[in-house]
Amino acid sequence: MDMHELTRELKVKNDSKIVMLVADGLGGLPLEPGGKTELETARTPNLDELARIGVSGGSIPVKPGITPGSGPGHLGLFGYDPLQYRIGRGALEATGIGFELGPKDVAVRGNYCTLDANGNISDRRAGRIPSEESAPLAVKLREVKIPGVEVFVEPVKEHRFVVVFRGEGLGDKVLDTDPQETGVPPHAPKAEDEASRRTAEVAAEFVKQAGELLKDQKKANGLTLRGFAARPALPTFEEVYGLKAAAIAVYPMYKGLARLVGMEIVGKAQTLAEQFEVLEKSWNDYDFFFLHFKYTDATGEDGNFDAKVKRIEELDALMPHVTKLKPTVLIVTGDHSTPSLLKSHSWHPVPTILVAKACRTDRVTTFGEDEAIHGGLGQFEAKYLMMLALANAERLGKYGA
């Protein structure tokens, strides 16, 4: 059963405030077996105090053993079953660069490639052309004109770009044109269903005109298209939870994910301190606040244990800016683990604290991986966290009489 069927039915409005602070990639691993993780190493008096007065647990982002990307990781925290709701690659890529997808859009991830004299791919990534060289190409590709369709082209890093086709009757079931090998030409765009035939034609026309515009390029004289995807159909926070929700994030990806579930993007903060200022300023205008802190993930991805520890301490030091607002429910969690040891996202449960009047405090007194999973929430799937938040905010009525 979709949990939203329950929350829709049971949701109740009140004046409570819920804050969900997501420290991206928060969970970690010790560098040596039996050692301490980044979070366990960090000096975190404020978070420890929250662990002491709150209830702790280990959040399993998707299912045991499954390592999520940012999309499924956040959908889970937002209470959207990440196995039920999937965001296509093109849509996620567009979201990641801050492109606001509309209902008539199909977003596609593009790669520049190098074609030889026979039109066969000699380099699938155009020699990993640097961003300075590839960005102007996206601007050039905006010259493509297709009747009845708006075409948007946006640069991404190195050989990557995003193209969005906006128009009527554009299905998104079109196969990738990237043949995944060299020595052959890119595939022609091919529709998998009738509703996507027009999209395949539009994509073919785009490829043709783009080929003309790029033909004099040395490296990036061709392109491939992958992950055709419409805006995913996600119900909004207002509809499923009755929450007016604000997202206070720095990076476009997380703003985009929040927008997909109907949150409003608030403020233009560039630092965590500024994010907390925005939180305070907008306190009266929303029921739910999603705050996203990126650097716990970024330092983990870099494999920089000490830097991740420092970023956690930085977060800890600023926590009084949240607690002074006395949210009805305060959650501190992460969308997945990013252990410095692995330099990548991982499947491990994410330490999580929930603080609220009736949270049933446990014996946990510090914030850390090992402590958290022995807390009152035990290990739970991330998708249930929003239900616990609503319950603790007294925003869920009784199920059945």
Add this chain to the structure above:
Amino acid sequence: MDMHELTRELKVKNDSKIVMLVADGLGGLPLEPGGKTELETARTPNLDELARIGVSGGSIPVKPGITPGSGPGHLGLFGYDPLQYRIGRGALEATGIGFELGPKDVAVRGNYCTLDANGNISDRRAGRIPSEESAPLAVKLREVKIPGVEVFVEPVKEHRFVVVFRGEGLGDKVLDTDPQETGVPPHAPKAEDEASRRTAEVAAEFVKQAGELLKDQKKANGLTLRGFAARPALPTFEEVYGLKAAAIAVYPMYKGLARLVGMEIVGKAQTLAEQFEVLEKSWNDYDFFFLHFKYTDATGEDGNFDAKVKRIEELDALMPHVTKLKPTVLIVTGDHSTPSLLKSHSWHPVPTILVAKACRTDRVTTFGEDEAIHGGLGQFEAKYLMMLALANAERLGKYGA
């Protein structure tokens, strides 16, 4: 969602080695409340060391409170949801005696019974006729000839046998002929669907000819048929996990279960020491090794607490033969509990250890029921263990971007 949809999509090949050591019926109970279980009583320095460096948990074979047979118990450990995949009684019985079922087979569990002068059942188990007397009857029944169908008859213990019909167009939806009471004749085989009509006819012909062959028997002059079942359609380890898998087992049932998921049966070991020799010899040829140790279950079934303790110590003493091979992921678990106290399988979570580089070691330092459920894996459904194994072997890619 079927977890195999995920593993199929995310699976990655590498050179890692996964060993899953299944001590059958490993979990137990103390003889007195507050006492120690068999495993907690046993002296297990090697397993304790694995608990110390690994992560522990309690594996729930199917769902809380559900006691599994060997079939569902192993399917769960192999990552096949035991509520989704069911092995029919006939197929499991055939598998248990080492009969290799093919795609055109319908396997049926047979019971000899005693019929009175009116053809009514007077004893449903033919006086529990001893195996020495019943085994020759199976050989006699092989004289049954049915046009277009191959008939295999194999003895099982006491009044039991297996019959397999092999031919085209044999569905397996045929009702049991055992009326479950005496004083009435066996039912005629009856098809539940059109595709099984021929099977019911074949079964009726078998019953008729068998009746002739058995008519002079004193006790076993009749038979009933139960659990008509085709070979279950299980996807293979290679297909769902990308693993080339070996099974190193002594008993036919476990070889049979392994074969059903596409494992190769390796070696002809008759003892645990020989099983470990086979493991070492075949180390380079497979990605995954299933080792099955039977005697923890058998001693539990006997209600022999001390013998089960000894068998656990025997297993412990041989563990260095596994650890010296340095598997990427080493799992020690059981398919269910078999407490000596109950003399039967039970529903209790099975103590489980997983050892791997990034397993996130917990505070558990000994191998035992109480310690295990407080470990880093908490209590989990057995069907997720393979996903954790794959994740720890770095054989699962990221889900979503």
